[in-house]
Amino acid sequence: MFCSPTFNSVPLILVNKVAKVDKATILLSGFDCNEEYTEHDVPEKPFIKRIEDGKTLQSAKIYADAVLYADRYKLEINDNPTDNSSWKTVIDPASVFKLELGNLTRAVEVWFRITAGNCHGWGIASDAVGFIPR
Numbered sequence: 001m002f003c004s005p006t007f008n009s010v011p012l013i014l015v016n017k018v019a020k021v022d023k024a025t026i027l028l029s030g031f032d033c034n035e036e037y038t039e040h041d042v043p044e045k046p047f048i049k050r051i052e053d054g055k056t057l058q059s060a061k062i063y064a065d066a067v068l069y070a071d072r073y074k075l076e077i078n079d080n081p082t083d084n085s086s087w088k089t090v091i092d093p094a095s096v097f098k099l100e101l102g103n104l105t106r107a108v109e110v111w112f113r114i115t116a117g118n119c120h121g122w123g124i125a126s127d128a129v130g131f132i133p134r
Contacts, residue, residue, distance in 0.1 A: 043070035043116035043123040046096075051112060051131040058133045059102035062112055066096045067123070070116035075099055081111040081128040104133040 046067050054061045062075065074092035090101055096114075104110060111128040 041069070042121045043067045043118055045124040046070075046073070046114045046116045046126045048112065048114060048126050048129045051129055053134055054100045054102060056102055058104045058106050059100060060104060060110075060112070060131050060133055062099040062101075062114070064096050064099065064114050064126070067116040069118055070096075070123070071118050072116075073099070074115050074117070074122070075101065076113050076115070076125070077101070078111045078113075078128070079108070081130070087113070087125075106133055108132070 044067050046064050049063045049065065051060050051062050053059065064073075067073075072093040073096050074089050075094050076087040077090050078087045080086055091099065094114075096116075099114070101112075109130050109132045111130050113125045113128045115125045116123045
């Protein structure tokens with residue numbers, strides 16, 4: 001029986017030691033138990049569907065689809081999308097369902113991108129999408 005942890009294997013080893021490989025106890029601890037080990041690669045490239053005004057002034061709400069095998073996301077912002085060294089991570093870890101950022105500068109275009117990750121690493125960043133906050 002193989003159990004796959006969310007982020008690393010240290011908690012899994014401790015759970016197995018306490019549970020003495022009892023499948024019910026391991027499942028109650030939050031781990032997924034499979035009869036066979038399945039290898040998952042880093043997640044695919046995410047896609048930003050749209051960006052709109054957030055709940056407050058000078059904020060943005062980013063909509064994206066969930067990526068297969070991704071268990072975390074990071075949101076990055078930039079004022080010059082052609083300069084790869086100037087991307088700043090603003091939310092990490094993030095949920096693909098709660099990507100909202102406030103305190104943006106009014107009427108100044110900013111660019112966003114999302115990267116999906118899992119315990120094997122980070123995938124390719126999405127294409128940059130521009131937005132001008134109100």
